[in-house]
Amino acid sequence: MGEIIVTLRPSGERFTAPAGQGLLEALQRHGIPLDAPCGGKGTCGKCHVLVNGRKAPACQYTLTEDVVVDLPEQAQVRVLTGDGGGEADGRYAYVLAFDVGTTTVAAFLCDGRTGRQLACASAVNPQSAYGADVIARIQYELEHHDGQMAEEIRRCLARLTREAAREAGVGPEQIGLVTLVGNTAMHHLLLGLDVEPLVKPPYMPSMRGTVELTGADWLPVAPETPVRVLPNIAGFVGADTVGCMVSAGFDRREALTLLIDIGTNGEMVLGDRERRTACSTAAGPAFEGAKIRFGMRGAPGAIDHVSLEEGRLVCHVIGEGEARGLCGSGLLDAVYALLQGGFVDESGRMWPEVPGPWMTVDGQPAFLLRDGVYLTQKDIREVQLAKAAIRAGIELLLDTMGRERTEVREVLLAGAFGSFLSPESACGIGMFPPELLDRVQAIGNAAGEGAKQCALQEEAYRRSIALAEETAFLELANLPAFQDCYVDCLEFGEEDGVWKS
Numbered sequence: 001m002g003e004i005i006v007t008l009r010p011s012g013e014r015f016t017a018p019a020g021q022g023l024l025e026a027l028q029r030h031g032i033p034l035d036a037p038c039g040g041k042g043t044c045g046k047c048h049v050l051v052n053g054r055k056a057p058a059c060q061y062t063l064t065e066d067v068v069v070d071l072p073e074q075a076q077v078r079v080l081t082g083d084g085g086g087e088a089d090g091r092y093a094y095v096l097a098f099d100v101g102t103t104t105v106a107a108f109l110c111d112g113r114t115g116r117q118l119a120c121a122s123a124v125n126p127q128s129a130y131g132a133d134v135i136a137r138i139q140y141e142l143e144h145h146d147g148q149m150a151e152e153i154r155r156c157l158a159r160l161t162r163e164a165a166r167e168a169g170v171g172p173e174q175i176g177l178v179t180l181v182g183n184t185a186m187h188h189l190l191l192g193l194d195v196e197p198l199v200k201p202p203y204m205p206s207m208r209g210t211v212e213l214t215g216a217d218w219l220p221v222a223p224e225t226p227v228r229v230l231p232n233i234a235g236f237v238g239a240d241t242v243g244c245m246v247s248a249g250f251d252r253r254e255a256l257t258l259l260i261d262i263g264t265n266g267e268m269v270l271g272d273r274e275r276r277t278a279c280s281t282a283a284g285p286a287f288e289g290a291k292i293r294f295g296m297r298g299a300p301g302a303i304d305h306v307s308l309e310e311g312r313l314v315c316h317v318i319g320e321g322e323a324r325g326l327c328g329s330g331l332l333d334a335v336y337a338l339l340q341g342g343f344v345d346e347s348g349r350m351w352p353e354v355p356g357p358w359m360t361v362d363g364q365p366a367f368l369l370r371d372g373v374y375l376t377q378k379d380i381r382e383v384q385l386a387k388a389a390i391r392a393g394i395e396l397l398l399d400t401m402g403r404e405r406t407e408v409r410e411v412l413l414a415g416a417f418g419s420f421l422s423p424e425s426a427c428g429i430g431m432f433p434p435e436l437l438d439r440v441q442a443i444g445n446a447a448g449e450g451a452k453q454c455a456l457q458e459e460a461y462r463r464s465i466a467l468a469e470e471t472a473f474l475e476l477a478n479l480p481a482f483q484d485c486y487v488d489c490l491e492f493g494e495e496d497g498v499w500k501s
Helices: 023-029 126-130 134-144 148-168 184-191 239-248 328-340 377-401 415-420 423-428 434-439 446-456 458-470 482-488
Strands: 003-009 014-018 048-051 054-057 067-070 094-100 104-111 117-124 175-182 211-214 226-229 257-261 266-271 276-281 302-309 312-317 358-361 364-370 373-376 410-414 440-442
Touching: 003 023, 014 023, 023 067, 023 126, 023 148, 094 148, 094 184, 094 239, 094 446, 104 148, 104 446, 117 126, 117 148, 126 134, 126 148, 134 148, 134 184, 148 175, 148 184, 175 184, 175 239, 175 446, 184 226, 184 239, 239 257, 239 266, 239 410, 239 446, 239 458, 257 377, 257 415, 257 446, 266 377, 276 377, 302 328, 302 364, 312 328, 312 364, 328 373, 328 377, 328 415, 328 423, 358 373, 364 377, 373 377, 377 482, 410 415, 410 434, 410 446, 423 434, 434 440, 446 458
Parallel strands: 003 067, 094 175, 175 226, 257 410, 410 440
Antiparallel strands: 003 014, 048 054, 048 067, 094 104, 104 117, 211 226, 257 266, 266 276, 302 312, 358 364, 364 373
C-alpha cells in the first residue's frame, strides 16, 4: 500500500507509516503518546491535532497521503516525586525505585549507603494513548495481543533510568537493585502476563507474589542487577497499595486507619497492625480529567481550586494564566461551590433558574467557570458516579469490619489527587463521611516512597511481602448490599440517613 511521510511540527521530525494506518496508532508507534482517554473510540475529543492545517481527531484520521501534523504543546504535569530518602542498610551503592502509575511514572535513584535521594525522573505513562483507565488498556491488550503496551512502558522505564542516572552522575550499570510498584493491571501489562483474569470473575491476578527479574531483561542496568516487582493483593489492589502500606507503616499502627489512593480505581485499606482489609472501587477517571468536557491533568492552565465568594465562583489557575481546563482538585471544588451556591441541588440537577453565568451546550445547561471553561450536567453526573464509588467503598469496609466512622483515627490520602484535594470539598459533596473531616492527612506519593524503602532496606521488602499476604481483600461487587449502598451514596451533601446495613 505504500508509505506515508508524517512531518511533525514544531520539531520538524519526520517518520514513515503504512498507508491506511490510523494517525493515532502511527504516532503511538513512533513514541508520541497523545492523550486518548476513550482508547481511540472518537468519543472524548482529546486527541485533536492539526493535520495539514485542519483540526482533526488523530484516532479518526486515516493516513492516505503525506501529512504535516502540528502536535499540542506538552505541558508539564504535576508529578509527586518527593525529595526525601530513608534509612538504608548499605547492601548496594545505588538503588532505583519505580512507581508505575496509570497516569504518571516516576523513578527514584537513591544512595544505598546513606539513603539519600540523588535524582528523580518522571513522565506521563505512554500507555495513556490507549485509554485513560486500566479497563480500556486491558481491552486493547485483549483485542490486539501485540505486546505494544509492554513495549511502551519498558521503553519509558529504560529512558527514566538513564535520565535519573545522568542527573545523579551515576552510570546505570552501577545500580545494584531495582524495585517497582504499580497497580495490578500495570504489573500484568509490564510483565506480559495474561490480563483476562482481571476482567472476569473472581477478578484475581494471574500472579500475586513478588516477581524477581534481572536487569538484562529490559533496563540499561548491569545484567546481574535484580529487579523486584512487589506483590499484588488482588485484581484491582496491586503493589502500589502494598507500597503505600509499607510507607505508612500500616503493620505498626495501633489506631484504626483508613488509607485511600484516589485514582481510576479507588484503592483503600482499613485496619491496624492486627487486621487489615483492602478493596477497590470503580471510581473511574473523572478526577484524572477523562470524561469531563474540560477535564485535564494538573498542568499549567488547569483550574485547580474553586471557592464561592459573595455568590460567585472564584477560580485559581495553575501558572496564573488563562484557564484551559480543570484538574481533579478543581473539579471537586467546583462541584462543592455549585452546591453551596444553589446552582446544583443534592440530586445533582443543575438549576439555571438561579442567576449565574449559565450557558446552553448541546441543549443542556452548563455553568461557565472562567475563560470559556465550563461544567456541564453530564460532568456533574460523572462526579456523582466517582464520589459514590469511593463513599460506598468506605461504608462497606467499615461495615464488613464491624467498625464505626467515629473509630477511624486517621485518613491517609495517597497520590497526586489526594495531595491537592480539599477535605472540606470532599466531605461537602459526601465523598468522605463528615466525621472524618479533621482526620484527613495527605501523604504524597506513598507508593513511590514504599518502593524506595523496599529498595533501601531488605527488612522493608520482607514487610511488603507479609503485608500483601496478610491483608484481606473485599470484593465489593460480590456483596449483596453493594448496589443499595452505591445508590444511596449518589446524592450530594450529607444526611444522617446515609446507607447503613
